[in-house]
Amino acid sequence: MSEKMKERNEIEEQYKWDLSTLYRSDEEWEAALASLDEEIAKIPEWQGKLNTAENIRNFLDLYTKLSGKMENVYTYSFLRNSEDTRKADAQSMYARAYGKIVEASSKAAFWRPEILSLDEETLEKIVNDELLQPYAFMMQDLKRMAAHTLSGKEEQLLAAFGEALGAPQRIAENLMDADMVYDSVKDGEGNEREVSDATFILLQSNKDRVLRENAFRSYYKGYRQHINTFAAAYAGTVKGAVTEAAMRGFGSSREMSLASDNIPVSVFDNLIATVHANMDKMHRYVRLRKKILKLDELHYYDVYAPLASGETKHYSYEEAQKLVLKAVSPLGEEYNRRVEKAFEDRWIDVYPNPGKAGGAYSSGTYTSNPYIMMNFTGTLDSVSTIAHEMGHSMHSWNTNHTQPQQYADYSLFVAEVASTVNENLLIEQLLKEETDPKARLALLNQYLEGFKGTVYRQTMFAEFEMKAHAMAERGESLDPTSLSNVYEELIKQYFGEDLVIDDEVKYEWSRIPHFYRPFYVYVYATGYCTASALSQMILNEGEAAVKRYLEFLQMGSSAYPIDELIHAGVDLNTPAPIEKALALFGRVLDEAEKIADELA
Numbered sequence: 001m002s003e004k005m006k007e008r009n010e011i012e013e014q015y016k017w018d019l020s021t022l023y024r025s026d027e028e029w030e031a032a033l034a035s036l037d038e039e040i041a042k043i044p045e046w047q048g049k050l051n052t053a054e055n056i057r058n059f060l061d062l063y064t065k066l067s068g069k070m071e072n073v074y075t076y077s078f079l080r081n082s083e084d085t086r087k088a089d090a091q092s093m094y095a096r097a098y099g100k101i102v103e104a105s106s107k108a109a110f111w112r113p114e115i116l117s118l119d120e121e122t123l124e125k126i127v128n129d130e131l132l133q134p135y136a137f138m139m140q141d142l143k144r145m146a147a148h149t150l151s152g153k154e155e156q157l158l159a160a161f162g163e164a165l166g167a168p169q170r171i172a173e174n175l176m177d178a179d180m181v182y183d184s185v186k187d188g189e190g191n192e193r194e195v196s197d198a199t200f201i202l203l204q205s206n207k208d209r210v211l212r213e214n215a216f217r218s219y220y221k222g223y224r225q226h227i228n229t230f231a232a233a234y235a236g237t238v239k240g241a242v243t244e245a246a247m248r249g250f251g252s253s254r255e256m257s258l259a260s261d262n263i264p265v266s267v268f269d270n271l272i273a274t275v276h277a278n279m280d281k282m283h284r285y286v287r288l289r290k291k292i293l294k295l296d297e298l299h300y301y302d303v304y305a306p307l308a309s310g311e312t313k314h315y316s317y318e319e320a321q322k323l324v325l326k327a328v329s330p331l332g333e334e335y336n337r338r339v340e341k342a343f344e345d346r347w348i349d350v351y352p353n354p355g356k357a358g359g360a361y362s363s364g365t366y367t368s369n370p371y372i373m374m375n376f377t378g379t380l381d382s383v384s385t386i387a388h389e390m391g392h393s394m395h396s397w398n399t400n401h402t403q404p405q406q407y408a409d410y411s412l413f414v415a416e417v418a419s420t421v422n423e424n425l426l427i428e429q430l431l432k433e434e435t436d437p438k439a440r441l442a443l444l445n446q447y448l449e450g451f452k453g454t455v456y457r458q459t460m461f462a463e464f465e466m467k468a469h470a471m472a473e474r475g476e477s478l479d480p481t482s483l484s485n486v487y488e489e490l491i492k493q494y495f496g497e498d499l500v501i502d503d504e505v506k507y508e509w510s511r512i513p514h515f516y517r518p519f520y521v522y523v524y525a526t527g528y529c530t531a532s533a534l535s536q537m538i539l540n541e542g543e544a545a546v547k548r549y550l551e552f553l554q555m556g557s558s559a560y561p562i563d564e565l566i567h568a569g570v571d572l573n574t575p576a577p578i579e580k581a582l583a584l585f586g587r588v589l590d591e592a593e594k595i596a597d598e599l600a
Contacts, residue, residue, distance in 0.1 A: 004194065008084055008353040015317070018346040021368040022076040029093070033073050036100050039066050043107040047152075050114045051122070053129035060135050063108060064406050070104060071365045073097045079363060082373055084355035085177040102163040109155035116146045134404060137558055144262065148248040158244065168236035169516035175226060175233075176511065177357050182222045185214035195219055197358030198375040204304040205379065207312065216301035220504035223511055227480045230510035234468075235478035241518045242472045253469045257519035261411045262560045267572050268462070271525055274578040275459045281586050282456045283496035285448055288589070290498050292441075292596050297500045300491075303452075307445040307592075314378040317350055324387045327426035330538055331546060338397060339390055347393065348372040348386075360385050362392030362419075366408050370396045380446055387426045391419035399556035412520055413561040416454075416527030417534065417568075418553060423450060424535035437595050444592040451585040454528040455578075460494045462522035464509060469518065483509060529581035530570045536584070537569055545569065 008016075023029040043066075046059045077093040084090065115123070126132065127139045150158065182195035188210035195203065195218045203215035223230065241253040250256040258265055290298040292307045306312050315323070321343050329336060342348065352375040364370035370393035376382045395418035400408050427447045434440045467486050472478055488506035491499070514521045537545035552568035562572060570577050 005196075005198075005352050005354055008356070011351055011353060014346065015348075015350040016346070017079070017349040017371050017373075019076060019079060019371070022072055022079075022365065026080070026089075026093070029073065029076050032069065033096060033100065036066070036069060036073065036104075039069070040100070040104045040107060043104065044110075047110045047114065050111055051118060053126045053131040056115065056126060057131045057135070059111060060132075060138075060406070063111070066104065068366050068405055070097075070101050072367065074101055075363055075365050075368070075371075079349075079371055079373070082357040083349070084353065085174070085357055086355040091174075098166070099163060102159070102166075105162055106156055106159040109159040110152040112142060112145075113149050113152045113155050115142065116149050117152075135406060138406060141262075145259070148250060148256070148259065150247065154247075158247070165240045168233040168240070169513075172230060172233040172516060173513060175229060176513065178355065180222050180226070183218045185211065185218050187211035187214075196352075196354075198352035198356060199377070200358075201304060201381070202377045202379065204301060205306060205381065207306060209302070209305070212301040212305065213299070216299075216502075216504065220507055223507050224504070227484075227507055227510055231478065231480040231483055234483065234510070234515060235472070237516045237518065238469055238472045238478060242469060252473060254466060254519050261413045263413055263562065264573070267526065267562075268466075268519075268522055270572075270575045271459055271522060271578055272463055272466075274575045274582065275456060275525070278579075278582040278585075279494065279496075281582060281589060282452065282494060283498065284593075285452060285589055286496050286498045288593055288596060298498055299500050300502055300505045303495075303499070304449075307441055307596075313380065313439075313442070315380070315383050316378065317376055320376070320378075320383040320386050323383055323430075324390060324422070324426065327387060327429040328390075328422055330425065330542075331550070335394065335550070338394060342370070342372070342390065342393060345369065348374055350374050350376045352377070360389050362389045362396065364393070364396055366400050366405050370394075380442070381449075384423050384426055384446065384450075387422040388419040391422035394418060394422075395553050398550070398553040402554035403556035403558055407556040407558040410556050411561040411564075413523050414527070414530075414552075414564055416524050417531050417565070420450075420454065420528045420531030421535045421538070421549070424531055425538070428535065428539060437599060441592060441595045441599070444588055444595070447588050448585070448592060450528070451581070451588075455525045455581065455585070456494055458521045458524035458528075460490050461512060461514070462519070462525065464490055465515060465519055465521065526572055526578075529577045530565055530568075530572065532581040532584055533570045533577050534568060 023032065043063070046055070046062075049055045050059060074097040077090070077097040081090040081094040115126075118126070123143070127136075127143065132139055149155070176197060180197070184192050184194050187193055188208045193203065193211060193215070195215050200215065200219050204212055206212055238253070241256070245253040245256040248256060250259065254268065255265055258268060286298065286303075289302065289305070289307065293302060293305060295302060325336060325339055328339060347369055349372070356375065357373065358375065360372070360374050362370055362372050372386075372389040372393055374382070374385065374389065376386070392415070395410060395415075399410055427443060427450070430443050431440065431447070434443055464487055468478060468483060471482065471486075476482065484506040487509040488501065491505055491508075492501060509515065512521075534545070534549055538549060548568050552564055555564045555567070559567075565572060
């Protein structure tokens with residue numbers, strides 16, 4: 001029996017997001033888009049005038065307000081495009097909104113270098129002027145980046161190329177989400193199953209090994225057929241970053257990426273070194289999978305298979321809501337009420353439909369409520385994803401309702417903390433209640449998968465990025481063969497000798513959309529380790545830890561992210577948080593191995 005997704009118009013309204021806190025219709029959006037032209041045209045009028053505190057304050061007020069309007073226009077088009085990436089009208093909306101942002105950024109590119117061109121005494125006086133108090137941290141950070149800021153004309157030229165430099169990412173995304181077609185496959189009983197980005201991991205998590213292997217072959221056949229296009233697209237992104245880093249006087253594109261948040265490169269290096277030092281635990285987990293699954297050979301299509309025997313538990317969306325609410329109860333009544341409101345007010349687009357963007361994310365703007373895109377399939381992983389994305393949304397809601405607009409966005413470096421805290425609270429709550437060994441093993445498997453997928457796997461991704469960018473910086477070719485060879489070697493290193501390396505595995509790099517945002521993936525790993533520490537503090541220390549954590553959620557970008565995390569109770573200037581997280585991984589693995597032996 002074939003499992004077919006519903007078309008979007010067949011899905012009940014209660015399971016689709018309500019975008020009316022942005023715009024009530026596409027027509028209203030069109031009017032908002034058109035209204036931007038007049039305000040964007042005013043930006044150049046300020047060029048040459050940013051030499052007094054009063055003028056700088058007036059310009060920043062104007063540009064902050066305009067940025068908020070552009071954010072609304074862009075976000076609505078992004079969400080609409082995610083609903084069905086095949087629709088030309090949504091693609092057009094997204095492209096036009098992106099174009100406006102590039103146009104505005106290009107016209108406004110003069111302001112930073114113009115302010116930094118002031119003599120040191122004048123600049124210091126302006127930065128400390130009471131008029132600029134609402135922008136004080138922003139101005140201090142501007143001074144920090146002075147050595148890497150180009151001239152006004154150079155910044156303007158670089159900004160003008162923003163849309164062109166973003167083309168590789170859009171090409172890859174359109175190929176992945178709209179153009180890729182996969183062969184349908186048979187399961188172990190001969191039933192036909194559809195393969196898509198939205199269902200691939202679900203199929204890889206199925207107990208039917210025939211289905212897992214067939215889906216694996218089908219999926220990577222699609223990527224292998226387009227591997228030259230993906231390699232060209234990724235090479236374009238890498239070379240763009242490498243070129244910009246050289247222009248700005250950074251030692252590498254990695255250094256440039258981390259500098260934007262004032263993150264020492266040592267934080268990145270500590271992550272990789274500490275994970276390497278704990279690779280034995282990852283290899284133990286791979287061996288545990290092979291043992292429990294009773295396999296002579298463990299293949300890559302086995303690494304998501306459930307470890308527990310018996311029927312895999314499935315949850316309705318309504319059951320998932322209740323589980324998430326119970327899990328986050330340690331965070332207090334107000335936090336819980338806000339999560340309830342998210343469910344009631346349709347912040348969430350729940351189910352997959354043909355053409356819908358794969359995966360999940362949280363979005364939204366300063367003036368709208370947050371929005372969550374899901375592809376809910378009823379698995380425990382889907383429940384965990386709701387908790388994860390709700391963490392993002394609650395982080396956004398808290399900072400939007402505490403900080404002024406200029407400090408409302410939080411750094412990518414802290415972006416994965418709140419989401420993973422929620423995930424960990426969920427799994428800890430479920431483990432607290434579960435006594436059946438088989439069911440408990442399934443939950444431990446979920447916990448272990450979090451570490452495998454977010455600490456080890458994302459660190460592996462980060463190391464792939466580091467190697468690919470270093471290759472480009474040395475002038476080496478980023479062709480399909482070289483990229484695939486680098487990736488295959490990392491798979492061998494991270495998964496160990498107990499994994500059989502199928503030929504398809506080396507093409508996996510081509511399906512990772514985060515690579516088009518250079519040096520983003522490592523923050524998943526540092527964020528997970530931070531969240532591991534914070535969730536344990538919340539559960540063990542109670543009110544004091546919750547207070548610090550909720551204050552962290554309200555900080556936005558009003559301080560450097562490393563300092564925000566120190567306020568919450570975690571210092572990533574040292575390897576200690578990574579070491580503690582991997583020690584917890586070891587303890588969870590110990591229990592899983594013990595139960596596996598008892599059940600054998």
